[in-house]
Amino acid sequence: MIEDYAKHAAIWDWDGFDNSEEYNYWRKYAEQYGKKVLIPMCALGQIGAYMANSGFHVTAFDITKEMINEGKKRFNTVPNLDLRVADICDFDFPEKGFDFCFIATQDLHLLTNIEMVRKAFKSISGHLRKGACIALELVLPKFESYECPVRIFHPRVPNYIDKNIWKESKNRYDSISKKQYIEQIVYIQDNKGIESFNYSVVLQYFERDEILQALSYAGFSVIGEYTDRNKSHWTMSDKDWLIEAIKQ
Numbered sequence: 001m002i003e004d005y006a007k008h009a010a011i012w013d014w015d016g017f018d019n020s021e022e023y024n025y026w027r028k029y030a031e032q033y034g035k036k037v038l039i040p041m042c043a044l045g046q047i048g049a050y051m052a053n054s055g056f057h058v059t060a061f062d063i064t065k066e067m068i069n070e071g072k073k074r075f076n077t078v079p080n081l082d083l084r085v086a087d088i089c090d091f092d093f094p095e096k097g098f099d100f101c102f103i104a105t106q107d108l109h110l111l112t113n114i115e116m117v118r119k120a121f122k123s124i125s126g127h128l129r130k131g132a133c134i135a136l137e138l139v140l141p142k143f144e145s146y147e148c149p150v151r152i153f154h155p156r157v158p159n160y161i162d163k164n165i166w167k168e169s170k171n172r173y174d175s176i177s178k179k180q181y182i183e184q185i186v187y188i189q190d191n192k193g194i195e196s197f198n199y200s201v202v203l204q205y206f207e208r209d210e211i212l213q214a215l216s217y218a219g220f221s222v223i224g225e226y227t228d229r230n231k232s233h234w235t236m237s238d239k240d241w242l243i244e245a246i247k248q
């Protein structure tokens with residue numbers, strides 16, 4: 001539901017929490033492979049802007065034009081940051097030969113079927129040099145369905161002085177379809193009153209074999225499977241699954 005991200009774009013950075021630890025993780029990871037970085041599903045491009053400010057040449061893209069427009073407003077003075085509107089399943093940029101590509105925090109699960117994932121990997125592969133890396137943060141399907149009650153989220157560090165934002169969120173997971181349904185109401189309070197909009201998103205989880213086959217089909221070979229950002233060895237019982245794969 002891309003229109004939901006469109007509504008979200010102007011307040012995507014509602015939480016001003018200092019994410020530099022996460023951003024540094026990606027910076028150090030990329031450094032092992034080179035300076036040309038490709039970031040799909042980037043939203044505003046915050047990590048991309050951080051990396052570009054640290055000396056990388058970054059192309060970051062998102063299918064939601066409102067996200068990219070907001071990103072351009074925030075980061076228009078950042079050197080070597082190219083923000084684009086594109087679909088991860090079908091893109092063809094003039095620049096190729098990227099050294100490093102990453103899809104963080106379950107974003108790939110926004111693709112609704114494995115065919116879309118195969119197309120995404122193939123499109124990415126066409127933009128990477130031989131020996132370049134793709135790093136993915138995924139979650140494997142859980143065996144049991146569950147439902148989480150409504151929770152209210154406030155920003156850890158409010159990022160705006162002219163408005164308050166909070167979110168009401170509930171989610172449920174269906175182990176048959178391997179889908180997680182997240183439903184939120186986003187509230188925006190300013191000096192005119194309170195406005196809200198509904199936001200819902202479905203995450204599709206995939207079996208490990210499906211992802212490994214899709215990577216292989218796109219010309220990647222997996223060199224590491226981890227269960228956290230410290231690169232702890234992944235085991236069959238772990239649901240958090242981080243992959244490091246190399247373009248052949």
Ligand SMILES: C[S@@+](CC[C@H](N)C(=O)[O-])C[C@H]1O[C@@H](n2cnc3c(N)ncnc32)[C@H](O)[C@@H]1O
Nearest residue numbers: 005041042043062063064067086087088089110
């Ligand atoms: C959870 S947000 C990404 C958050 C981002 N990783 C960050 O650091 O802020 C997911 C993003 O994926 C984008 N997206 C969804 N489907 C896409 C597609 N097919 N191609 C490119 N971007 C897509 C959405 O527009 C949305 O901005």
